Amino acid sequence: MLNDYNEVLQKLCHHLEQLVGPGVEITPQTDLINELAIDSVKLLNLIMEIEDEFDISVPINALADVQTVHELASLIHRIKAQEQ
């Protein structure tokens, strides 16, 4: 099922790998800003891709609380569940 958290996490990691390139280990605890150097503009572009993939809208206010890969995956999962 698409709204399964693990599937969200997997797809998110796939997007992140494309963004930061190979050779960087990405775990749920990875910090998006400090470890993957994803700045605010890159993050907004990533969100647009994710929105297309999951057919959701992610309010940018919600991103203020997102620091790790896990936190972003949970946010997407939560919005996806709400919209269904």
Place this chain on the structure above:
Amino acid sequence: MSLLDKLDAVAAARKALLPEGVEVFGTPIEEVYSSTEARIGDHRILFLGTNNYLGLTFAQECRDAAQEAIHSEGTGTTGSRMANGSYRGHRALEREFAEFYQCRSCIVFTTGYQANLATISGLAGPGDIVLIDGDSHASIYDGCRLSGAEIIRFKHNDPADLEKRLRRLGERSRSTLIIAEGIYSMLGDRAPLADIVKVKDAYNSTLLLDEAHSLGVLGETGQGLVEETGLLDRVDFITGTFSKSLGGIGGYCVSNHPQLDQLRYVSRPYIFTASPTPATIASTRAALRLLREGVELRRQLWKNVHQLYSQLKELDYRLGPEPSPVIATILETPQQALALWKGLLENGIYVNLVLPPATPEGNSLVRCSVSAVHTSEQMNHVGKTFARLRETVFQ
């Protein structure tokens, strides 16, 4: 990281990007000779990056009106209109703007930035949604933040993406404020207004259009994109600025919704700041008259636009998608952009250098803006210089 360490990090990032001794941002201007010429260091330069689209900063009528206002009403109002009252000029300018747009009301603000802050945060609040174009100006983003509403971006100039997002919102689309710009400030492209209006009507949302760069530039009388497209009465709120085609400083919002006036009582960027000075209001009133009658200025402006856009296109510079008074050359690296910017300045042409993150899609831009009062000699010099610099920039 401490507060001050964070600023040190900003300084280090800037130093890494820009060579020593080049004051790229906030370049000192020693003397201003006219709306198109000034002195930087020992060099006479041509302004090709201001937003002085109609060249009105030196219009005699505007300067006389400002001087007269200083003599009769003083240099400032020293307070907000809420507390210290509305001068005759404030009220007259609001009437004149409302009449210009054939709208019920207008509110004038101290800057264009504040016009967006005040209008957006006055209209939307916690629990509402603002649905904004991804390439929106910082004042729109900041207004949305101040509102406390949920902020969702749609893909730049993509009404289908806007529609998809409204559909997902269901009933909440009724409490959604959609925001777009007449002409986008970085690449000079227009919003697809007819399609946006259709989508907004279908979902019973509200539409705000920022005509900052299109006022005075588009439409027979210069109202902006609403006039060019004949959609004035389909847009709920229009904001704009006095700082570009009107050659002053300040901003406005016009609307047919009677509720607009209530913004005066709820909108912090209107209440908690001093009102525009008498000189500003007087020069803007004079400029608005010239703008409305400025058919010839607009003809000259667009002649210059088409000349430069087609010259740069022929030279194979990568440009924004359509000719407009904002003509941006898009470069792959900040270094190329800096080389072009410096080359132009060494040849007496001062333009805007715009680097990420202030640019769409992380590109670097050398942003030119064309004025009605640029002469054909000046435009020829610009074209020749771009041709000469091509080799150096792309080597």
